[in-house]
Structure formats: structure tokens, C-alpha cells
Amino acid sequence: MKTKLHEIVMSMDFRGIRYDFNTVENQYMLKFFDPLYVKRAINIVELLGLHKKKKMRIFDIGSGFAYFPYLCRELGHDVVISDTQEPLYDAVTKYLGFEKISLTVRAFEKMNMPGRFDCVTALKAAFHQKDDGDWGSVEWDFFYSDLREHLNPRAIVYITGSNSMDPYHRSGDKQHLFNGGHWKIK
Numbered sequence: 001m002k003t004k005l006h007e008i009v010m011s012m013d014f015r016g017i018r019y020d021f022n023t024v025e026n027q028y029m030l031k032f033f034d035p036l037y038v039k040r041a042i043n044i045v046e047l048l049g050l051h052k053k054k055k056m057r058i059f060d061i062g063s064g065f066a067y068f069p070y071l072c073r074e075l076g077h078d079v080v081i082s083d084t085q086e087p088l089y090d091a092v093t094k095y096l097g098f099e100k101i102s103l104t105v106r107a108f109e110k111m112n113m114p115g116r117f118d119c120v121t122a123l124k125a126a127f128h129q130k131d132d133g134d135w136g137s138v139e140w141d142f143f144y145s146d147l148r149e150h151l152n153p154r155a156i157v158y159i160t161g162s163n164s165m166d167p168y169h170r171s172g173d174k175q176h177l178f179n180g181g182h183w184k185i186k
């Protein structure tokens, strides 16, 4: 299956993208064209075993360049992506053929997720990081109880923090790896 992932990656081609890169206000975002980020997406697909699973309904929060959802879709999963509005991300995801849901995750606000999912991811989306400090347990509890309403049985929830690729990244006192309908507390 690694071969299949490899094939998918090798077929990615951004040369046809229509975008005036000089208009990118935040030039740091151009770093996402680095294949390093594709490699990271591959790692997460493999970590979650999505290259071995039957068709799943997947929702990705804060998709950015959407490499991870792209790989999932090419593997045959049904994928819905979401993000805040950002012209460069919009151009890239449109180019990759995604229709994107506009979603900015905020503390104590329900998310506009369309239906239920087998897998929900947020990869370095950092919605929990605020100027006055990270979310605590109360914010995460609201988030997960809202999220739970959008999960099918045995859903995988995988959320990584901004500075960590560690699936057991913590904020507050919860681990943000939720699998099979149960919290996993370290």
C-alpha cells in the first residue's frame, strides 16, 4: 500500500495552479509547497491505518493545503474539508478539486459539520491556541461533546497541536486521540 501512496504523491502536480504568488501576504505559507508536508501527511495516513481501511467518511478541520485529505480521497475515502478563509489555501484546495466548508473553530461554538463521520482530523490547526493561553478542559469538553454528535461508532479522532506531530499531544488534561468512543487518558 505504500506503493499506492507513493503513486498518488508522484502524480501530484501544482504547475497549473492559477494564483499570483506575489499577492501572498503571509509568505511563510509558501513553505507548504515543500514535499516535507506531503511526507507528514503520508505519515498520518499510515499512523491511522487509513490506507488499509474500507471507505470511510472523513472530516478534516483546518485543512490548509489539504495534502492529508487529498491522499485520503485518492485512497477512496469520502472526504470533507474545512478551513477558515485564506486565498492561497482556497486556490490550492480548489486546484486539488475540493469544495471546502468554511469553518472557524471557536471556544463554545458548535461546528457546522455536515452529518456524521468515521474519522475527524485537525492537523496543527491550532484553533485551541489563543493569545491569552491555550484552551483548558472546559473548552475541550465542549468541543468534544459537540464533536461526539458527529461521530459514527468507533470513529477515529486525531488532533495534533501546533508544535507536535505526537498523537498524544496534550492540552489541558486530555489526550486528543479519541478512538472507539472513549477518551484515552494518558
Ligand SMILES: C[S@@+](CC[C@H](N)C(=O)[O-])C[C@H]1O[C@@H](n2cnc3c(N)ncnc32)[C@H](O)[C@@H]1O
Binding pocket: 037, 061, 062, 063, 064, 065, 066, 067, 083, 084, 085, 086, 089, 103, 104, 105, 106, 122, 123, 124, 125, 126, 127
Ligand atoms: C499550520 S496550518 C496546517 C494545515 C494542515 N492541517 C496541515 O497539516 O498541513 C493551520 C491551519 O489551521 C487553520 N486554522 C487556524 N485557526 C483555525 C480555527 N480557529 N478554526 C479552523 N481552522 C483554523 C488555518 O487556516 C490553517 O489551514
